[in-house]
Amino acid sequence: MNYPWKNMSPKDGFMVRQNAQLSDIDQKVLTFLYQPLIGSNAYSLYMTLWTEVGEETYWSNGILHSELLTLLNIGIPELYQARIKLEAIGLLKSYLKSSQSDKVYIYELLAPQSSATFFRDDLLSLLLFETVGERKFKVLRSRFIISSFDKEKYEEITKSFLDVYHFDANLLKQEEKLLKESVELIGENPAKGPTVDAQTFDFKFFYTGLNKHYVNRSAITKELESTMLVLHTMYGINELDMQQYILEASDIDTGNIDERKFKSIVYRHYHDDKQEKVKLEDVVEKDIQANQNQNKNRKGYLRQQGLTDNEINLIEASEEISPYDFMTSIKEQKGGYVTKNEEWTLQEILSKANLPSAVINILIHYILVIRDNPIFEKALAYKISNDWAQNKVVSPEMALQKVKTMYQDNAEKKQQSQKKQYSNTASSNYGKNNKIRTETLPEWAKDGSVAKTEKPMSETEKQAFMDRLKKIQSFGKEGD
Incomplete structure (x- = not known):
C-alpha cells in the first residue's frame, strides 16, 4: 500500500508564512474550541509553526522537518496526520516545490475563526458538540459569552468620524496612486472554515x-x-x-x-x-x-528468515528513505558529500534498472559502507544493479542476501590472493637469499623429521576438490 507520508523526508526543508496576526482571543479559540477537534499533535504543530515566524517579517527561516519531528517528538506519519488535520479544519495551507535533489514546503498559517463565527458555523459547532458532549459544550461556549446590558436605558453618545476629524480632500487625490498600490497585507485574506459538498445528497x-x-x-x-x-x-x-x-x-x-x-x-x-x-x-x-x-x-x-536486528533496521530504513537521501545521509556521516557524477549514476540506475528504491538503498549501503568506498563507484554500481535486475531482486531482504554472498565471496578471494602472494614471496626470497627461515617450514621439512608418505586422493576426494575449485572460481567471477 502506498501511504501518502512516504513522500515526505526528515531532510525536506520548509518555511512558515503567517497570514494573519494572532490575538490573545485567537489563542483561546485555538486551545478551547479547535484543539478538541484536531487533537494535541495538530495543535502542537500549529503553535510550533507559529513560534517559528519572525516578528514583522511574517516569514520563518528555512527549517528541516527533522527539527520539527524532534520538537514534537513524533514520526513522519504522525506529522503528516497533524498537518492535514490543520488543512481540513481551515488553519493551514500547504505548498510544495520539488526538484530532482530536494523538496521545499511552504506552510501558510491561517487565523482561526472568531468565537462568534465558530458557534454560528453548523459544521464546527456540531463537531465540537459531538466531540465534547452537551455539558462541556455549554461550558466552552460560556467562556466567550459577553454579558449584555439594556441599551434602552442608555442614550448612545458615540461620535462619528466626521464629528471628530476634518481633512483636505485634495491631499487624498494627490496620494491616490500610493494608497492604491497593489500589496498583500497581513490579515488581508481571511481564513475560511471547513465546508462539505453536495455530491452525496440529491x-x-x-x-x-x-x-x-x-x-x-x-x-x-x-x-x-x-x-x-x-x-x-x-x-x-x-x-x-x-x-x-x-x-x-x-x-x-x-x-x-x-x-x-x-x-x-x-x-x-x-x-x-x-x-x-x-x-x-x-x-x-x-x-x-x-x-x-x-x-x-x-x-x-x-x-x-534469520535476519539480525541490525539487518532488520537497515531494511526498514531502506524502505522509508529515498535513494538520494539515503546516499546523502551516509556520505554526511562519513564526512563527505554527494558528487554530481554520483547523482547521475544513481539517476541512471533508478531509470534503467527497474529496481525498487529499497533495493537500490541496499546497493548504496554495500558500496559505501560494507566496501567502505569513498564514492558510489559507477562501474561497480552498474555491474551489481544489472546482476540484480537480471536475477529479479525485488525486495531489500533479497538484496541483503546478495550482499552477504558477495561479501563472503570477496573474503574467500582475498584469502586465496593472500595465500598466493605468500607463496610467491617465499619462492622469491628462496631464489634471492638461498636460505629459508626454519620457523616458516612445515614439520616434515625440518631436520630430523620423518618424511610422510604422500597418499594419492581417492576419486571421491578428487571430485570434491574439483567441485570446490569450481565454486571458488565462480565466486571470483561474481566478486568485485
Missing part, C-alpha cells in the same frame, strides 16, 4: 418530494441548504428523512421553517435511534494503524 430529488407539501420553497435559503448538507454528512440523513424533518420544523399555516427546531429534531432522532455519539473517523489514522501492523508482521517474518 437536492433535485429532495425538492421534488417536498413540493407536494405545504412547505414554502423560498423558506429554504442557501444557508439552510448548507445546514442540511452538514446534517446529512454528520448523521447520514437521506433525502426522504430530510423531507420529514423539514416538515416537522415547518409552520403549517405560513410554510416557514424554524431552523433551530429543525436542528433539534435531527439531533434528537439520531441520538434516540443510535444511542451513541457521532464518531469522527480519521482516514489517516486507519492508514497509520495498518502500516504499524504491517511493519510488525514484516519484522516477525524477517526474524523468521
Whole structure:
C-alpha cells in the first residue's frame, strides 16, 4: 500500500508564512474550541509553526522537518496526520516545490475563526458538540459569552468620524496612486472554515418530494441548504428523512421553517435511534494503524528468515528513505558529500534498472559502507544493479542476501590472493637469499623429521576438490 507520508523526508526543508496576526482571543479559540477537534499533535504543530515566524517579517527561516519531528517528538506519519488535520479544519495551507535533489514546503498559517463565527458555523459547532458532549459544550461556549446590558436605558453618545476629524480632500487625490498600490497585507485574506459538498445528497430529488407539501420553497435559503448538507454528512440523513424533518420544523399555516427546531429534531432522532455519539473517523489514522501492523508482521517474518536486528533496521530504513537521501545521509556521516557524477549514476540506475528504491538503498549501503568506498563507484554500481535486475531482486531482504554472498565471496578471494602472494614471496626470497627461515617450514621439512608418505586422493576426494575449485572460481567471477 502506498501511504501518502512516504513522500515526505526528515531532510525536506520548509518555511512558515503567517497570514494573519494572532490575538490573545485567537489563542483561546485555538486551545478551547479547535484543539478538541484536531487533537494535541495538530495543535502542537500549529503553535510550533507559529513560534517559528519572525516578528514583522511574517516569514520563518528555512527549517528541516527533522527539527520539527524532534520538537514534537513524533514520526513522519504522525506529522503528516497533524498537518492535514490543520488543512481540513481551515488553519493551514500547504505548498510544495520539488526538484530532482530536494523538496521545499511552504506552510501558510491561517487565523482561526472568531468565537462568534465558530458557534454560528453548523459544521464546527456540531463537531465540537459531538466531540465534547452537551455539558462541556455549554461550558466552552460560556467562556466567550459577553454579558449584555439594556441599551434602552442608555442614550448612545458615540461620535462619528466626521464629528471628530476634518481633512483636505485634495491631499487624498494627490496620494491616490500610493494608497492604491497593489500589496498583500497581513490579515488581508481571511481564513475560511471547513465546508462539505453536495455530491452525496440529491437536492433535485429532495425538492421534488417536498413540493407536494405545504412547505414554502423560498423558506429554504442557501444557508439552510448548507445546514442540511452538514446534517446529512454528520448523521447520514437521506433525502426522504430530510423531507420529514423539514416538515416537522415547518409552520403549517405560513410554510416557514424554524431552523433551530429543525436542528433539534435531527439531533434528537439520531441520538434516540443510535444511542451513541457521532464518531469522527480519521482516514489517516486507519492508514497509520495498518502500516504499524504491517511493519510488525514484516519484522516477525524477517526474524523468521534469520535476519539480525541490525539487518532488520537497515531494511526498514531502506524502505522509508529515498535513494538520494539515503546516499546523502551516509556520505554526511562519513564526512563527505554527494558528487554530481554520483547523482547521475544513481539517476541512471533508478531509470534503467527497474529496481525498487529499497533495493537500490541496499546497493548504496554495500558500496559505501560494507566496501567502505569513498564514492558510489559507477562501474561497480552498474555491474551489481544489472546482476540484480537480471536475477529479479525485488525486495531489500533479497538484496541483503546478495550482499552477504558477495561479501563472503570477496573474503574467500582475498584469502586465496593472500595465500598466493605468500607463496610467491617465499619462492622469491628462496631464489634471492638461498636460505629459508626454519620457523616458516612445515614439520616434515625440518631436520630430523620423518618424511610422510604422500597418499594419492581417492576419486571421491578428487571430485570434491574439483567441485570446490569450481565454486571458488565462480565466486571470483561474481566478486568485485
